[in-house]
Amino acid sequence: MRKWDDASQPKARIEIIPMIDVMMFLLVFFVLISQNVIPALGVKTKLPEAQQSDDLRSATKRAVVTIAADGVLQLEGKAVTLAELPLHLKVMQQEAQGRLVIVINGDEASTLQQLISVMDTLKGHGFEALSIATKKKLG
Numbered sequence: 001m002r003k004w005d006d007a008s009q010p011k012a013r014i015e016i017i018p019m020i021d022v023m024m025f026l027l028v029f030f031v032l033i034s035q036n037v038i039p040a041l042g043v044k045t046k047l048p049e050a051q052q053s054d055d056l057r058s059a060t061k062r063a064v065v066t067i068a069a070d071g072v073l074q075l076e077g078k079a080v081t082l083a084e085l086p087l088h089l090k091v092m093q094q095e096a097q098g099r100l101v102i103v104i105n106g107d108e109a110s111t112l113q114q115l116i117s118v119m120d121t122l123k124g125h126g127f128e129a130l131s132i133a134t135k136k137k138l139g
Contacts, residue, residue, distance in 0.1 A: 061096035062103050063089055064133075065118060069109035073118070082117060086125035093127075105133040 065085065066074040073080050075088050093100040102122060106115050119130060 061092070061099070062101040063092050064103045064105050067104065067106040067110045067114050067118060069107040071110065071114050082121055085118070086121060086127070089122070089127060090125070099129060100127075101129045101131060102127055103131045103133050 064076055066077075068074070073082060073085060075085060080088060089100070089102065104115065104118060115132075122130060
């Protein structure tokens with residue numbers, strides 16, 4: 001005869017406390033990333049300050065060219081040489097189907113010659129909408 005005594009067999013339990021711990025960790029991580037407390041990919045640059053600066057976030061399509069303190073160039077976070085830069089920007093301009101605003105994000109420790117070299121190369125290839133990224137000077 002068969003016994004129907006289920007009390008003697010241990011039942012599987014779902015532990016919810018470790019799952020809550022993982023979810024809270026993920027929540028904190030994504031909040032810190034979204035607030036830029038944890039730096040994302042790319043070169044960390046310290047922008048020069050200016051009294052008059054415009055907000056370019058509303059531009060239709062923009063490409064960010066970063067000049068690091070050691071002179072390394074990046075386009076949208078990917079390392080490029082000065083010779084490759086116009087070729088990549090031409091492709092981006094064709095994809096934008098219109099005006100492409102190029103924002104030069106130069107570290108304050110980068111030299112003026114590096115900035116002029118980038119601007120001269122871009123102007124020589126027909127790019128006219130160039131902007132220099134700065135941070136607003138306080139006070």
